[in-house]
Amino acid sequence: MHVRRASLIALLAAVLIGFVRPALAHVGSPDVFYEGDAGPYHLIVTVIVPQVIPGVAEVQIRSQSGDVKSISTAVTRLTGPGSNLAPVPDIAQRSPIDPHLFTSALWLMEYGSLQVRLKVNGAHGGADMSVPVPSFARQMLPMPKWLGVLLLALLSGLAIGAISIIGAAARDSKLAKGAPVTPEARRKGRRAMLVSAAIVAAVFYLAFAWWGADAREFARITQVFKPPKLALTLTGGNRLAISAADSNDPVIQQKIMPQLMPDHGHLMHLFMVRTPGLDRMWHLHPEAINREGAFAENLPPIEAGHYQVFADVVDKSGFPWTLIGAIDLPQISGAPLSGDDSSGTAAPLTATSSPSISKVSESSDTATDVLADGTRVIWRHDALRANTPMLLWFEVQDKNGEAARGLEPYMGMAAHAEIIASDLSVFAHIHPSGSVPMAALMMASADAGKTPGAMSAMNMPAGVTMREMPPAIVAPNISMPYGFPKPDLYRIFFQFKRGGQIETAAFDARVN
Ligand SMILES: [Cu+2]
Structure with missing residues (x-):
């Protein structure tokens, strides 16, 4: 009894310690x-x-x-x-x-x-x-050594106590009050101690075996939810083959990749960002080339460099996965961008960069990016503190500083933003409805039998897919809820569609 309670205490302590340890995450923004x-x-x-x-x-x-x-x-x-x-x-x-x-x-x-x-x-x-x-669990939390030693000492104390109590009970319980201990009673006591020691040893063994098996299973599941790796190969000049790497857990290959759900109209959203400056970004939509989860994309013209690659997919349960990889690309002279594919350019992100940010007041800042055609994109936000939920406000103005007209939905959304930490440990893809993928929102609303907020706000009738949706009018003031997960320098790409053209603005964010 004591032994089991002690191992429960040990388990509880391990769980409690789990709550207080800080850690990094998934693609950093869980x-x-x-x-x-x-x-x-x-x-x-x-x-x-x-x-x-x-x-x-x-x-x-x-x-x-x-x-x-x-x-x-x-x-x-x-x-x-x-x-x-x-x-x-x-x-x-x-x-x-x-x-x-x-x-x-x-x-x-x-x-x-x-x-x-x-x-x-x-x-x-x-x-x-x-x-x-x-x-998903973000990491396996190791038990501190001192706690292990302490718990083992407590556990041993309890076990020795239990054995000696049982031994004393067997030896003394049948004796009359005050009578001397007979040799037979002493033998009885020793036998009881031996038997109870054997039982305690068996309980110890089973408890440790159970603990070990549980820990191994936890480690395996935690590993599955780490961002899976991408296998990327360039063939025939500009054709990029994309699939989950063989080094991933078999669950990714066998269960996740073959059964993806389209998220705002595409099975995969592929983001390629040139490192280290994060100065070039491509947002592409590879096609599935078989049912096993292999994809391919005919790349547009891309400048040579080392590219970090993030592939956003949603599995059939509505769980969003981001696969990550990297590839060195030569200068690629591909076909021009088409459809929903887009690209953005910006000045390299450097440790000192805070170029266009001008102080407005104690608690809020404004940054402006001027696009090639003179369109101005203004980003307003509160003080950028890590782990603080906030609204990022974007406003699109024409070159005269008037509120821009003619914005239309880009893949069913008023706008998209990709947020990347300078050390590449964070990648988030958000919309005015937030960080939740639209595919998951649609599943939630299908279960509840109604249109989710983000879509009703755009007057999209239930059951109408994004492809069929008539071009709605998007207001030039767009907000997105987000919280930066850790202090760092971040690059934000903000993408919207105007007059049939996909535009990309870029901002830097120094988050404390
Ligand atoms: Cu998006």
Whole structure:
């Protein structure tokens, strides 16, 4: 009994230590940022995912209006069995300082594609919202040596105590009060101690075997959720073959890559960024060449250099994966860009760069990028602090400084932004609805039987795919929710479509 309790204490201690250790992540940006409508209530939701699973996720919900009375949250799977069986919801706490802010803590018990379901109550009645959350452990947390030694000492103490108590009980329990210990009683006591020592040893052995097996399985799963590697080969001058590398876990090759879902109209979004300056960026959409998850792209004209490659895909459960790789390219003279493919150029990012950023006030900054045709893109933001949810505001102006007209959706979105840390440890691809892939949003809304906020905001009728959507009008003021995951220098590429032309602006962000 004592032994088992001690190993439970050991396990609990290991789990608790898991909560307090800082760590890097996935492609560095595991938290979920989402902006959308729960019925009549406009909400910005941040889900801070834990380092280890099972673990506690922190949900922050900011309502834009003061008419929200209460919000409850619950976690379910995004699709499939269990997606409609919400556990007892948690009532989000309203901040005493900021009445528009609600927070809630939720246990994420399993890996994979989950969703946080919100039930909002307020002046305009009740409404629901679903925010897809990819759940994965970011790392294996080692137990500190001193803790291992301490726990082992405690455990041994308990075991010795248990053996001697059992021995004393067997020796003394049948003796009359005050009577001397007979040789037979002594033998009985020794036998009982031997038997209980054998049992304790067996429990020790099984507990350590169980611990070891659990740790190995945890390590394996943690490894699966590390960004998978890309195999990249250039053939025939400008044809790039793209697939998951053989060194990845077989799950990636056999289960993930052959069963991808289109995300805003494409199975794969391939981003190629020249390093170290992050001064050239291509956003391409390779075609699937077989059912096993191999892709290929006929490259456009590309300048020679070393390129970091990020491939965004969404699996059939709605889980977003980013595969990463790198390739040295010679000067490529390919066919011009077409369709949704696009490119951007910028000055190299250097340690000292903060070129166009001019101080406006203590808490906010503005940067302007002027494109080749004179179009001005202005980026406004609050103080850039790591691990702080914020809105990035972009405004497109024509060359006279007037609000630009003629913006249209680019792949179903008002705009796209790619955020890359200078050390390449962070890559995030976000939209006005946030970091959640549209494919996952569509799955969440299909389950709930309605159109998600991001799409209803664009007046897209349910069931209409992006390809069929008539060109809507996009306002030249665009905001995106995001939080930089660590202090660093970041490059932000902001992409939008105007008059049939895809434009890319670039900004630098020094995040403290
Ligand atoms: Cu995008």
